[in-house]
Amino acid sequence: MAKKSKDKSARHNGSSDGSAVELMAIAEGPLGNVMREAEAMNEELIELRRQFHMHPELSQQETQTAKMIASYLHGLGPGVEVQEGIGGTGVMGIIKGGAGDGKTIMVRADIDGLPINEANDVPYRSVNQGAMHACGHDTHITVALATAKLINQHRHELRGTAKFCFQPAEERSGGAAPMIKEGVMTKPTVDRVIGFHVWGDLSVGQVGIRSGPVMAGVEEFVITVKGRGGHGAHPDQTVDPIVTAAHIVTALQSIVARNVDPVDTAIVTVGKIEAGTAFNIIPDECKLTGTLRFFSEDVHKLIVKRVKEVAKGVAKAMGADADVQLTHELTMIPVDNDPEVTEWMKGIAAQTIGADHVVYPNQTLGGDDMALFLKEAPGCYLFIGGRNAKKGFDAPHHNAHFNVDEGCLPIGLALMAGGVLDFLR
Numbered sequence: 001m002a003k004k005s006k007d008k009s010a011r012h013n014g015s016s017d018g019s020a021v022e023l024m025a026i027a028e029g030p031l032g033n034v035m036r037e038a039e040a041m042n043e044e045l046i047e048l049r050r051q052f053h054m055h056p057e058l059s060q061q062e063t064q065t066a067k068m069i070a071s072y073l074h075g076l077g078p079g080v081e082v083q084e085g086i087g088g089t090g091v092m093g094i095i096k097g098g099a100g101d102g103k104t105i106m107v108r109a110d111i112d113g114l115p116i117n118e119a120n121d122v123p124y125r126s127v128n129q130g131a132m133h134a135c136g137h138d139t140h141i142t143v144a145l146a147t148a149k150l151i152n153q154h155r156h157e158l159r160g161t162a163k164f165c166f167q168p169a170e171e172r173s174g175g176a177a178p179m180i181k182e183g184v185m186t187k188p189t190v191d192r193v194i195g196f197h198v199w200g201d202l203s204v205g206q207v208g209i210r211s212g213p214v215m216a217g218v219e220e221f222v223i224t225v226k227g228r229g230g231h232g233a234h235p236d237q238t239v240d241p242i243v244t245a246a247h248i249v250t251a252l253q254s255i256v257a258r259n260v261d262p263v264d265t266a267i268v269t270v271g272k273i274e275a276g277t278a279f280n281i282i283p284d285e286c287k288l289t290g291t292l293r294f295f296s297e298d299v300h301k302l303i304v305k306r307v308k309e310v311a312k313g314v315a316k317a318m319g320a321d322a323d324v325q326l327t328h329e330l331t332m333i334p335v336d337n338d339p340e341v342t343e344w345m346k347g348i349a350a351q352t353i354g355a356d357h358v359v360y361p362n363q364t365l366g367g368d369d370m371a372l373f374l375k376e377a378p379g380c381y382l383f384i385g386g387r388n389a390k391k392g393f394d395a396p397h398h399n400a401h402f403n404v405d406e407g408c409l410p411i412g413l414a415l416m417a418g419g420v421l422d423f424l425r
Contacts, residue, residue, distance in 0.1 A: 056113030102160025
């Protein structure tokens with residue numbers, strides 16, 4: 001457990017409704033004041049977060065969001081270089097330390113919303129019909145911008161470069177790759193990358209840090225079952241692709257149950273079925289769309305192989321054909337935290353918010369294209385608790401009632417800023 005401050009006075013991060021997350025400020029060591037600096041920005045953090053929450057935009061449509069981000073970065077002064085239009089609507093802020101050349105660290109934040117109509121009755125609810133920040137990306141933007149501001153205030157102490165990457169289209173897993181292709185990890189080369197996801201499974205005040213795979217790899221598949229259509233009153237004259245598809249859906253469930261090693265983790269989910277035009281017509285085709293989730297490449301290869309074999313085998317037994325396609329639009333490798341960087345971030349957490357607030361989180365089968373940045377440079381992706389059931393902040397991610405306790409904002413800021421300061425000092 002981290003040592004308490006000499007005056008032993010508790011510090012508080014107030015959430016928007018007056019609730020508090022009690023944290024002990026750490027007065028010793030080079031990062032002792034970062035939590036205090038973060039708390040001093042609490043009002044600005046809340047205001048920023050609510051502005052972004054009110055104006056969500058869907059993946060690859062984040063034009064106004066990008067303008068707001070760029071405007072804030074420009075407002076920090078000439079010491080911040082701002083690059084816009086990277087990989088579509090991506091934005092990059094670059095701050096060079098005043099103490100000379102050195103290594104480069106990047107803070108990454110995703111910026112897109114989800115196609116959900118918000119159901120929260122709050123003054124800052126979404127004003128954009130059909131769009132909502134229902135996964136916390138508004139908090140990620142806010143913390144990354146505030147980190148840039150705080151780092152800019154300390155840039156005379158720093159040796160090297162801090163990059164702040166605001167990535168579009170995470171929800172479609174289509175934003176990281178174009179930004180990497182356009183050079184965000186080079187000029188100068190990024191030596192370390194950090195980021196966080198606000199997390200509804202953790203209470204506000206908790207920070208989840210673990211090494212290795214923390215979020216799953218993702219693969220989308222489409223199975224097109226081809227039969228022979230006809231009249232619904234004469235199924236004997238047809239090869240029914242809907243019945244065949246139903247058998248395929250059931251058979252696919254045996255892959256994880258009977259082919260994957262029980263000590264490994266995998267998911268095969270069919271999330272969409274499309275077929276038919278009328279109640280009395282057996283169609284020619286039925287399309288199944290689903291997702292595969294995995295933590296290792298060996299498991300990935302196995303379940304891909306078995307999906308193809310099962311679909312084609314069941315279809316053949318029913319007199320139909322099955323075409324299996326893997327669509328790379330939503331393909332993602334696991335989010336894999338570097339062990340050394342993870343231990344370093346645990347140390348940053350101990351110096352800023354206190355080691356007693358750090359927990360070992362469960363892995364999640366959700367995916368995130370932060371994975372691609374972590375493939376390019378060693379790094380760590382944290383989970384910062386945003387849940388506060390007593391205040392009603394307990395709806396799951398991707399839900400119309402999702403919201404977070406804003407007490408998580410200074411915590412995220414302290415961790416991200418603490419990491420940058422420590423690495424570049």
